[in-house]
Amino acid sequence: MFNALGRFWSIGIALALTPYVVGHLGVERYGIWALIGLVTGYFGLLDLGIGSSFVKYIAEHYARKDYGEINKVVNTGFVFYSVLALLIVGVAFLTVNPLVRLFKIPHELHSEAVFVFLLGISVFCVSSALSAFEAVQSALQRMDITNKVAIACSIPMVIGTILFLEGGYGLRGLMINNAIVLVLSGITNTIIAFRILPQLRFNPLLLERKTLGTLFKFGYKAWVCGKLESLFLFQVGKLLLSRFLGVASVTYYQLGSTIMSKARELPFILVSATVPAASELDAIQDKKRLYDLYSRGTKYIALAGIPLMSLVFVTAPMTMFAWMGSGYGQSVLVMQMLTPCYLINNLTGMGITIAFGIGRPELQMRAAILEMILNVSLSIILVIKIGFIGVLVATLVSLSLSSTWFVYMFHRHLGYPILGFFRKTVSKPLVTCLVLAAATGAINHYAGNLFLGDRWKTLYAFVFESLVFSICYVFVILRTGFLDEYDRGLLAKHIYFARFLVKTNR
DSSP states (O other): OHHHHHHHHHHHHHHHHHHHHHHHHOHHHHHHHHHHHHHHHHHGGGGTTGGGGHHHHHHHHHHTTOHHHHHHHHHHHHHHHHHHHHHHHHHHHHHHHHHHHHTTOOGGGHHHHHHHHHHHHHHHHHHHHTHHHHHHHHHTTOHHHHHHHHHHHHHHHHHHHHHHHHTTOHHHHHHHHHHHHHHHHHHHHHHHHHHHOTTOOOOGGGOOHHHHHHHHHHHHHHHIIIIIHHIIIIIHHHHHHHHHHOHHHHHHHHHHHHHHHHHHHHHHGGGTTHHHHHHHHHHTTOHHHHHHHHHHHHHHHHHHHHHHHHHHHHTHHHHHHHHHOSSOHHHHHHHHHHHHHHHHHHHTHHHHHHHHHTTOTHHHHHHHHHHHHHHHHHHHHHHHHHTHHHHHHHHHHHHHHHHHHHHHHHHHHHTOOHHHHHHHHTHHHHHHHHHHHHHHHHHHHHHGGGTTTOHHHHHHHHHHHHHHHHHHHHHHHHHTTOSOHHHHHHHHHHOTTHHHHHHHHO
């Protein structure tokens, strides 16, 4: 619930600020802003996934009350990232100018791009060095604190964004603002780590080669499955678009993918605490509860994710017009083409996080390698052959094939039958949403011109359509018996208005 609050808040902030930022920066500068974040992410690959293992091992040692090992993990991580930071900053200074030329950034914007790139890398390095301390909150499942800090830090972020842009500081001002807030957030989270875990000690001399080896052994698999996969699947397209079609095309891709990534985040709230929970269950060998976590988690993701993605797909033209205005047809195409990609990604999310939690990230790593090879090769070929849409087609094909492979491998490892599992967890929401989406799409096709000329009318129509879609969906799900007694009890216990629905359906 705390993760839901934090996620909704961050999504609201991002959606509200984006039109304002694009309006002040322009299409080309906003494209550069998107590329800077992407390139910073690629530099983050140099950690080889060490940071991905912090939550798992801190949670595991905390379950056993082994505070000495926790201190080794945290301090080893801090020293490792501090040394890595020096390497990354040095590489950044050597490569910044070639990168600016590679992405065909207009000459008059070179100095701005270089400034935000170097400052962004520096801030990233500071944040990474503190990440081991920040991981303590998630490992102890204190998502309440994590989200309170995130919400509190978003306020100066919004204020600073407005002040810097209104003052005419452009890209430089945005990056300075980000630097201030990220450093403030990192220091705050570090202080909190020592408060909630009094046994935590800062002592770089606790660096241990064995601990680093353990973190790396798990982390490099998570690195392939997490950072590397995400950057190659959903981000490499931006680099290719900038190279072959110009930096402005990155903005259209970024706007569409922003909506989709925010929509994808909502169902993933349900798996946000899964890694430490699965790690703890695996540590005490509770196989029954681990399976229940997987099956019910996938069921709840399907329950929330399938209608959300279906609604995003059929209302994409309305959503983009109400948000940004006219002239963003390519962004609408991005939304609709990425919808099945993110839906597939959501439905495999519980399996992936549990595989991480039980220390078997290699199950996803193999699928991720297949996915990256397919996506990069297809993207290069198709962006040259068919342009903008080629990047989207490559993403859809590569993700579909690799996800199918992962599901097969994961179920074979755990001994779960695939068809029966998905019939139990996915089939009813999927069929229901296909019917509702088809009806909604038909209405929009014939009546869309009535409200697409005015952004406020479009917004009202979108809200009304979403409400009708949601009401029909909830009614059908309750009547088809998709929710069992445990599900109903969980809803009635934690969501107030659901008590009425549960009693009515009974």
